[in-house]
Amino acid sequence: MRIRRRTKITIAVAVVILLLLAVAVYLRMKAPPEAARLLPESDGIVYLNLRPFRAVTHFDQRPVAHDPDYQSFIDATGIQFERDLDEAAFALHRMPNPAGPNGAVAFSEVFVGHFDGRRLAHYLESVSSAQENYAGHTIYSIPSEGRTVRVTLLGYDMVAASNTPSAEQIHSILDRYRSAALPFAGSSLLSDYYEEIPLLSFAWGIGQIGLPFGDSGSVRILGLRLPIHFDSKFLASVRWTGSLRLRLEEIAPTEEAAAASAEAAKLLLGFARNADIALPGMTDTDLKPLLDSIQVEHHKDRAVLHATLPPRLLERLVTPARLQSLPPPGDGSK
Numbered sequence: 158m159r160i161r162r163r164t165k166i167t168i169a170v171a172v173v174i175l176l177l178l179a180v181a182v183y184l185r186m187k188a189p190p191e192a193a194r195l196l197p198e199s200d201g202i203v204y205l206n207l208r209p210f211r212a213v214t215h216f217d218q219r220p221v222a223h224d225p226d227y228q229s230f231i232d233a234t235g236i237q238f239e240r241d242l243d244e245a246a247f248a249l250h251r252m253p254n255p256a257g258p259n260g261a262v263a264f265s266e267v268f269v270g271h272f273d274g275r276r277l278a279h280y281l282e283s284v285s286s287a288q289e290n291y292a293g294h295t296i297y298s299i300p301s302e303g304r305t306v307r308v309t310l311l312g313y314d315m316v317a318a319s320n321t322p323s324a325e326q327i328h329s330i331l332d333r334y335r336s337a338a339l340p341f342a343g344s345s346l347l348s349d350y351y352e353e354i355p356l357l358s359f360a361w362g363i364g365q366i367g368l369p370f371g372d373s374g375s376v377r378i379l380g381l382r383l384p385i386h387f388d389s390k391f392l393a394s395v396r397w398t399g400s401l402r403l404r405l406e407e408i409a410p411t412e413e414a415a416a417a418s419a420e421a422a423k424l425l426l427g428f429a430r431n432a433d434i435a436l437p438g439m440t441d442t443d444l445k446p447l448l449d450s451i452q453v454e455h456h457k458d459r460a461v462l463h464a465t466l467p468p469r470l471l472e473r474l475v476t477p478a479r480l481q482s483l484p485p486p487g488d489g490s491k
Contacts, residue, residue, distance in 0.1 A: 221239060230280070426451055
């Protein structure tokens with residue numbers, strides 16, 4: 158009887174442990190990526206997981222002509238972003254004075270990849286004008302075009318930066334880094350909207366529609382003024398389901414505003430389908446499958462756009478036109 162009882166207890170404990178592990182894995186899958194969780198409070202967030210993006214486009218295998226400043230950075234640190242960067246998360250901060258050094262938007266970033274910490278720290282020290290120690294990390298202040306870019310090494314594979322006017326945002330990243338083990342920590346934007354991002358999206362964005370495109374009262378895309386409320390929220394995502402699926406969703410202040418946005422998108426889409434749109438390095442044949450796949454829907458206070466992005470078009474988008482005629486690495490042609 159004692160042996161049976163011990164066996165039952167052992168089995169029960171094993172089952173509980175397995176259930177806890179399953180719950181932990183599920184929560185981790187549902188939680189935002191750590192790079193995004195570290196970002197400070199902001200008006201918008203953009204996240205990119207470059208691993209699947211790199212696998213689809215092979216952009217890291219194409220020859221790229223580097224400008225002198227970037228080449229100097231590569232020589233000093235050994236870091237080549239198209240090869241070594243795995244994840245990037247950006248926080249967008251609307252500036253009260255668009256005419257200031259930061260323009261309309263300042264940025265805070267977290268990068269994950271393969272970095273040589275010693276070489277990078279040595280390079281940052283050589284270009285910084287000041288240093289600060291905060292939460293056990295060195296923050297390097299680097300002058301750049303009238304702004305100060307603050308950079309810190311969070312870990313062996315993670316770097317944070319911010320060009321906001323004060324050090325508050327880089328301090329916030331370091332504070333969040335100390336509690337990064339909590340799977341649902343993060344900014345209010347993540348708390349409010351991340352659960353609506355489709356599972357397995359390797360690129361997504363959350364924030365205000367007007368932030369990158371508008372001024373104080375209107376939104377313009379390709380020179381056209383759209384009837385989109387300036388402070389509408391957007392949810393954008395790209396995921397792989399046998400093809401690249403793009404979803405862009407506007408959360409408007411009213412149902413009427415969402416309906417107007419959907420109709421405007423349909424009109425713009427009809428114009429694009431009937432016009433000869435010339436983009437660098439692309440032809441109508443490249444764009445037609447994308448334009449034909451777009452669907453626009455209206456659901457209450459939301460306007461939703463769905464599209465399928467052909468891999469060929471994506472490859473052309475990430476490959477500069479001047480490089481598309483060059484042979485791939487290993488090709489003996491000249």
